[in-house]
Amino acid sequence: MVSAEQTILVTGGAGFIGTHTVVQLLNDGFRVSIIDNLDNSVMEAVDRVRELVGPKLAHKLEFHLGDLRNKEDLEKLFSQTRFDAVIHFAGLKAVGESVADPFRYFDNNLIGTLNLYDVMRRHNCKKMVFSSSATVYGQPDKIPCVEDFKLVALNPYGRTKLFLEEIARDIQRAEPEWKIILLRYFNPIGAHESGKIGEDPKGIPNNLMPYIHQVAVGRLPALNVYGHDYPTKDGSAIRDYIHVMDLADGHIAALRKLLTTKDIGCVAYNLGTGRGTSVLEMVAAFEKASGKKIPIKLCPRRPGDATAVYASTEKAEKELGWKAKYGIEEMCRDQWKWASSNPWGYQSKP
Numbered sequence: 001m002v003s004a005e006q007t008i009l010v011t012g013g014a015g016f017i018g019t020h021t022v023v024q025l026l027n028d029g030f031r032v033s034i035i036d037n038l039d040n041s042v043m044e045a046v047d048r049v050r051e052l053v054g055p056k057l058a059h060k061l062e063f064h065l066g067d068l069r070n071k072e073d074l075e076k077l078f079s080q081t082r083f084d085a086v087i088h089f090a091g092l093k094a095v096g097e098s099v100a101d102p103f104r105y106f107d108n109n110l111i112g113t114l115n116l117y118d119v120m121r122r123h124n125c126k127k128m129v130f131s132s133s134a135t136v137y138g139q140p141d142k143i144p145c146v147e148d149f150k151l152v153a154l155n156p157y158g159r160t161k162l163f164l165e166e167i168a169r170d171i172q173r174a175e176p177e178w179k180i181i182l183l184r185y186f187n188p189i190g191a192h193e194s195g196k197i198g199e200d201p202k203g204i205p206n207n208l209m210p211y212i213h214q215v216a217v218g219r220l221p222a223l224n225v226y227g228h229d230y231p232t233k234d235g236s237a238i239r240d241y242i243h244v245m246d247l248a249d250g251h252i253a254a255l256r257k258l259l260t261t262k263d264i265g266c267v268a269y270n271l272g273t274g275r276g277t278s279v280l281e282m283v284a285a286f287e288k289a290s291g292k293k294i295p296i297k298l299c300p301r302r303p304g305d306a307t308a309v310y311a312s313t314e315k316a317e318k319e320l321g322w323k324a325k326y327g328i329e330e331m332c333r334d335q336w337k338w339a340s341s342n343p344w345g346y347q348s349k350p
Helices: 016-027 043-053 071-080 095-100 102-122 156-174 208-216 244-260 279-290 314-320 328-341
Strands: 007-011 031-036 061-065 085-088 127-133 179-185 187-189 223-226 241-243 266-271 296-299
Touching (some): 007 016, 016 031, 016 043, 016 244, 043 061, 085 102, 085 244, 095 102, 102 156, 156 179, 179 244, 187 208, 187 244, 208 223, 241 244, 241 328, 244 314, 266 314
Parallel strands (some): 179 266, 223 296
């Protein structure tokens, strides 16, 4: 039974997927503590979450500034509060940056997570929903990607996710009372329908949608499309884009499974729509939603990028009772609402 007052720790809860998931957790009756070092996020995002859920629920949210690489920050948190489970988002996520600076990725993503496991274990909190990624499939031999495919990563970011999946499996094998759900995200985009929270990366965006949206509001001159000679219908790469609210609901479904099912072990689920959309199709859909023309610049392929990747979603549908509800139109509509109401993200103009 999931009691109304279960307390969930959300690491990296001030980030893009974190904030949207925290809104859904609060709406679902959970108490939530966020720990975040604000490396790629801002406090304003957490304030907006409180505003969105309203005063009746906002008091159930606590924020702690802290870094998972600093064990004292975690120790302090776990000795103050008993957590029923952890949703672990915290980590760096830019493929290109990971190729240029792998050490930063290993330090952040691996060491932070090992510290988290250690402190969770000492405080007997052994339930985790982990942010994995479709990058663990590398360049799959066939698509859609099924959870039992051979795993291989093409870049250091993907390798951190792959290593952390292996670590989770090893920990759970050694201590069977652990329950760990690994969620392999495909390409999260869109924003909360209110337009109050959304993706606000620091610096030049690494992902397609925030980049398109910064071009649409005039912050960047043109969209660089990396790779226009892929063996796809229009030459651009194909990805499985998923609305961030669908993704947030996928976390609630995974969490409910952790809290209500015995002997889960360590199990992986894809969170995607099961449909592939090319980069150029996405640009066209966004132009339609926003009424803006997006100038594009065709660039060579990026190292470490796969041609086409999309999810098989059957396992999540069957075992989590979760299925993506939104299509590309809604993703672009909500992305544009966020972009047009917050052209500079969470800050007013710099």
